[in-house]
Amino acid sequence: MARIALVGSGLIGQAWAIVFGRAGHAVTLYDAEPAALPRAAKAIETRLADLARLGLLTEPEAAIAARIGYQPVLAAALEGADYVQESVPERLEAKLPVYAELDRLAGPDTILASSTSGFPASAFTAELAGRARCLVAHPINPPFVTPLVELCPAPWTAPEVVERSYDLLKAAGMAPIRIRREVQGFIANRLQGALLTEALKLVQAGYASAEDVDIAIKHGIGLRWSFMGPFETIDLNAPGGIADYIARYGRLYEEIGADQLTPLAWTPELAAALEGERRQQLPADQLAARSDWRDRRLMALAGHRRAMDEQLGT
Ligand SMILES: NC(=O)c1ccc[n+]([C@@H]2O[C@H](COP(=O)([O-])OP(=O)(O)OC[C@H]3O[C@@H](n4cnc5c(N)ncnc54)[C@H](O)[C@@H]3O)[C@@H](O)[C@H]2O)c1
Structure with a gap:
């Protein structure tokens, strides 16, 4: 069992609490905004109940919740921590002072990992005495059902x-x-x-609607992406394996590569057109409910993947 400190208790910090609590670790959640902690506790309770209902927990949800503590004082949250996962807002002005504090207060062997989606660790750890213990550990939302974590070191990690x-x-x-x-x-x-750039180009050039592009993924190539990646996909899409696939279809991809559509500009006009189409399919006031629906579908998919892994092997 390790001691885990989570800094920032928003969407991602809450999800990490479930990941580490479920794994048996002692978790302490800290947030600079005191009102955020009770909010996080409530959201974690709801998520744990969802996971329990779908049979995705191997012990009572109360046992997991009991491992998650809430601490409004940073130094106390870091006390004895083996690993810190920082999930404060995605702004350098937010990350930089937090890292200065973490490096000052955390024990010398404590790992400082960031959930950042887009900043390299070198952007906010360069000046730290303890920069060798810093790295990015980027999750995919929500990490308690989407297991990928991208570990990316700075040059000095x-x-x-x-x-x-x-x-x-x-x-x-x-x-x-x-x-x-x-x-x-x-x-x-x-x-x-x-993928998104190509999808937008196809819509912008008028080849298909956004809805039909979505259908091409969710009822087509996306189905197998939930259990295999692009290299394994093409290895299995020709009887002789990946070299055979390249011999058969390499030329097609070369031609597609040469036939570049107009470079994409992320213009306000494009955003307005897509917004118009999407809001017809999903009114703005239903976005939050649909996000919950997505998370429940992901949880059900995680349960299915686990059952299939046990039955068929990974
Ligand atoms: N939302 C996603 O889909 C997603 C996915 C992967 C990674 N991330 C990354 O995770 C990080 C957090 O994103 P989020 O969606 O949870 O944001 P969020 O806005 O939901 O939560 C951020 C939390 O940090 C708190 N906070 C602000 N300043 C702080 C400080 N100085 N010390 C401690 N807490 C502080 C805020 O009160 C808030 O509770 C970002 O770097 C983001 O890029 C987000």
Whole structure:
């Protein structure tokens, strides 16, 4: 059992509390905004109840909730912590002072990991005496059902810090990956960005509606993406494996690559057109309910994946 301090108790901090509490660790959640902590406790209770209802917990939800403490004083939250997961707002002006405090207050061997979606660790740890114990551990929302964590070191992060974080997260049921050096957007958002850019270009050039592009993913290629990646996909899409696939279809992808559509501009006009189409399908006042629906579907999918892993192997 490790002692985990979570700094920032918003959407992602709450989700980390479930990840680490479920794994048997002693978790302390801290937030600079005192009213945020009771809010987080309530949200965690609701999420744990959802997970229990779907059979995704291996012990009573009260046992997990009992491992999660709430602490309005940062120094007390960091007391004895082996690992800190920072999840404060995605602004450098927010991260920089928090890291100065974390480095000053946390024990010398405590790992300082950031949930940041877009900043490399070098952007907010360069000046710290303890910068070798800092790295990015970027989750996908919500991390208690989406196991990927992207570990990305700064140039000065000690390799053993990456390995200790990897082992902790893996043992907690997550699927960590090691990014070898800093790259903007890490891996998952770069892949998502490539797909999103092409999807937007197709809509902007009038080839299909946004709704039909969504259907191509959710009723087509997205189905297998929940249990295999693009390389395994093409390895299995030709009888002779990946080299056979490339021999058969490499030319098609070369032609698509050469046939670049007009470069995408993320203009207000494009945003307005997409907003118009999406709001017809989902009125703005139903966005929050639909997000809950998404999380429940993800939880059900996680349960299905676990059952299939046990039955068929990974
Ligand atoms: N929301 C996502 O889908 C998602 C996914 C992956 C990673 N992330 C990253 O996680 C981080 C947090 O995102 P979020 O969506 O949970 O944000 P959020 O706004 O829901 O929560 C941020 C919390 O930090 C608290 N806070 C602000 N200043 C603080 C300080 N100095 N010390 C302690 N707490 C402080 C706020 O009161 C708030 O409770 C960001 O870096 C974001 O990029 C978000």
